[in-house]
Amino acid sequence: MLSTMPPVGFGLWKIPKEDTANAVVEAIRAGYRHFDSAADYGNEAESGEGFARAITEGLVTREELWITSKLWNTFHSAEHVEEACRKTLADLQVDCLDLYLIHFPIALEYVPIEERYPPEWLFNPDAAEPEMRPAKVPLHQTWHAMEALVEKGLAGRIGVCNYNTGLIHDLMSYASVKPSHLQIESHPYLTQEKLIRCAKGYGIDVTAFSPLGAQSYFELGMADAGESLLGAAPVMVAAQAHGKTPAQVLLKWGVQRGTSIIPKTTKPERMRENLAIDDFELSAVEMAAISALNQDRRFNDPGVFAEAAFGRFHPIYD
Known part of the structure; x- marks a missing residue:
């Protein structure tokens, strides 16, 4: 397995099932070795088909891939964490994940895999009045069950998604296996x-x-076209200065500030474009100008979409 996560990964969210296997193979052909998946994306079985095909065709070995997946909210109880991980492993056709993350700091009532998978947000989607049903599961219990996955060799590393600073401080006070x-x-x-x-x-x-x-x-109705960063002045100025696209500048900004990034596309030409960011460097002035665009604008916010889509106000950010 890889010792470090490649800085530019391939995101699998919102890729239609029928396109996923081919997208994975094409991404591997383009040079991607880091893939970001999740049970909730609903396409892990198809992603697994893509990984298996690429390995069979000799495009890559399993050891050359970094595969991340995520524990869904309905599996937070300690007795369900391993069950969820093993389902993901079976779907992805791998023996061990490079990284397994808690998807949200939100525990929901358990839905058996054989009953509905992925369970998504609603406990009873076919009911007259469907509801999002929280479960009384402390995050420390979920984390200790995650630690057991490392001990059993099912995950090389574990971590978290969508945590705030308070939750990170709290996690670090009790974690035996530290989040990577x-x-x-x-x-x-x-x-x-x-x-x-x-x-x-x-x-x-x-x-x-x-x-x-x-x-x-945009396609989810969670952002307006006028909010696109591709036309932001500092991004466009940097793109022109370096002979790059605005998207490449945004991705370079993310990597240059010390984060890994996981852009998503199903177009092979865009796959290659998103990887081609190693041959230029943004100046300190360019980095600062792009950072100054900050509006604290969050597009993926359960405090907004959960109420709109599932009838329950459930914020996790202040």
Whole structure:
């Protein structure tokens, strides 16, 4: 297995099932070795088909891949954590994950795998009045069950997603196996500098999802077209100066500030474009100008989408 996470990964969120296996193979052909998956994405079996095909065709070995997945909210109880991990391993056709993350600091009532998978957010989607049903599971219990996965060789490393500074301080007070990674939304409209500094102070590496900002959220109705970072003046100026696309500048900003990034695309030409950011460096002035775009604009916020989609106000950020 790889000793470190490649800085530019391939995000598997929102890739249709029918396109996923081919997308994985094409991404591997393009040079990606870091893949970011999750049970909730609903395409892990198809991702596994892609990994298996690429390995069979000799494009890559399992040891050359970094595969991340995530524990869904309905499996937070200690007795269900290993069950969820083993389902992911079977779907991805691997024996061990490089990294397994707690997807959200949100515990929901358990839904058996044979009943509905992935369980998503609603406990009873077919009911007359569907509800998102929280479970009384302390995060420390979930974390200790995650630690057992490392001891059993099911995950090489464990970490968390969508945690704030308070939860990180708390986690570090009881963790026997320290979190290796924190995954958060971060882009120039949401720089999260205090959170990133806090994590790195504990020796926790940070991965930024949605590194291009609003692009992933237009189709979901969670962002307006006018919120695109691709047309932001400092981004466009840097792109022109370096002969790069605005997307490449945004991705370089993410990597240059010390985070890993996981852009997503199904287009082979975009896959190659997103990887081609090693041949230029943003100046300190360019980095500062892009960072100054910060608006603390969060696109992926359970405090907004849970109420709108699932009828329950459930914020995790202040």
